[in-house]
Amino acid sequence: MKYYNSYLPKFNSVKRKIPVYDVKNKMDFHGFFQKETPFIINYNLSNHLKSVLIDIELIEKKTKIITLDSIPHKEIREGLFFDYLNYVNSENFKIIEKVKDTEINKVFRHYALSLNESLFPSIANFKIPYIENGNYLLQTKFTNSEWLPHITAEDISSPHWLFIHPQFSVSNAHYDHDNVHASIFQLKGSKYVCLVSPKHHELIRNKEFPLLPNGFNDFTNSDLAHLPSSDLETWEGVIEENQIIFIPKRWVHFVLGLTNGISYAQDIVLENNFNEWSASIKNITNDT
Ligand SMILES: O=C(O)CCC(=O)C(=O)O
Numbered sequence: 001m002k003y004y005n006s007y008l009p010k011f012n013s014v015k016r017k018i019p020v021y022d023v024k025n026k027m028d029f030h031g032f033f034q035k036e037t038p039f040i041i042n043y044n045l046s047n048h049l050k051s052v053l054i055d056i057e058l059i060e061k062k063t064k065i066i067t068l069d070s071i072p073h074k075e076i077r078e079g080l081f082f083d084y085l086n087y088v089n090s091e092n093f094k095i096i097e098k099v100k101d102t103e104i105n106k107v108f109r110h111y112a113l114s115l116n117e118s119l120f121p122s123i124a125n126f127k128i129p130y131i132e133n134g135n136y137l138l139q140t141k142f143t144n145s146e147w148l149p150h151i152t153a154e155d156i157s158s159p160h161w162l163f164i165h166p167q168f169s170v171s172n173a174h175y176d177h178d179n180v181h182a183s184i185f186q187l188k189g190s191k192y193v194c195l196v197s198p199k200h201h202e203l204i205r206n207k208e209f210p211l212l213p214n215g216f217n218d219f220t221n222s223d224l225a226h227l228p229s230s231d232l233e234t235w236e237g238v239i240e241e242n243q244i245i246f247i248p249k250r251w252v253h254f255v256l257g258l259t260n261g262i263s264y265a266q267d268i269v270l271e272n273n274f275n276e277w278s279a280s281i282k283n284i285t286n287d288t
């Protein structure tokens with residue numbers, strides 16, 4: 001448990017609990033979604049988990065994969081997919097490149113291994129409850145059209161990924177590319193999430209606050225505890241198995257695996273972020 005605390009954010013902030021809802025219907029859901037504040041819903045994800053486990057069975061045992069740790073990248077490891085799964089406990093996952101000259105943490109805290117449809121064909125059919133095909137990112141009909149002539153299907157990066165994560169894996173603070181909203185489905189295990197509203201971007205830009213090399217705040221730097229941040233609200237919560245979190249556009253998020261597990265993430269473009277998304281997609285952005 002000592003480990004666990006050292007991996008949590010150190011802001012001296014006002015803590016808000018991310019609300020958890022039982023959604024009754026589509027209208028109910030969109031009521032929560034329109035508020036553009038984070039929320040978690042309970043939803044039975046056992047069929048999603050089953051499909052992923054079937055895909056895993058079908059993956060060639062010798063498939064090589066690479067994992068990175070989260071920002072700042074210190075190491076890249078390469079190994080076999082099945083060794084990674086055993087780790088998410090195996091010693092066989094070899095460090096192949098130390099990107100920075102820093103000491104390697106004994107605990108394997110790599111960013112959750114993210115995999116796309118080429119290894120996990122079942123995710124091609126995963127839809128967000130209550131949104132389903134309403135997510136523009138699942139449609140490509142509108143690209144190359146008179147409506148959006150500057151966007152072609154190739155401009156749209158994969159809107160979804162499967163994450164297989166060890167305990168204590170971390171996605172360091174960032175907000176997502178191109179003003180997309182995000183959803184993370186927790187299929188197995190649990191993750192702690194800490195979010196900061198875009199309204200507080202200015203506040204956490206205080207020059208005393210330690211930053212990561214990507215320019216975002218270093219949420220776990222122990223110096224934070226001594227800095228004044230009583231005006232800052234951090235929205236915190238845990239997503240458990242059979243829950244989905246919705247993260248509105250430009251909300252900074254920090255995600256820590258509390259156990260090993262599996263999650264699925266889908267980016268979202270709906271009416272309330274379509275214009276900002278389409279405007280930013282033609283500019284090369286440096287967000288993750
Ligand atoms: O589940 C996680 O680790 C967060 C993933 C994430 O934020 C992202 O892919 O943009």
Ligand SMILES: [Fe+2]
Pocket residue numbers: 174175176182253
């Ligand atoms: Fe993200």
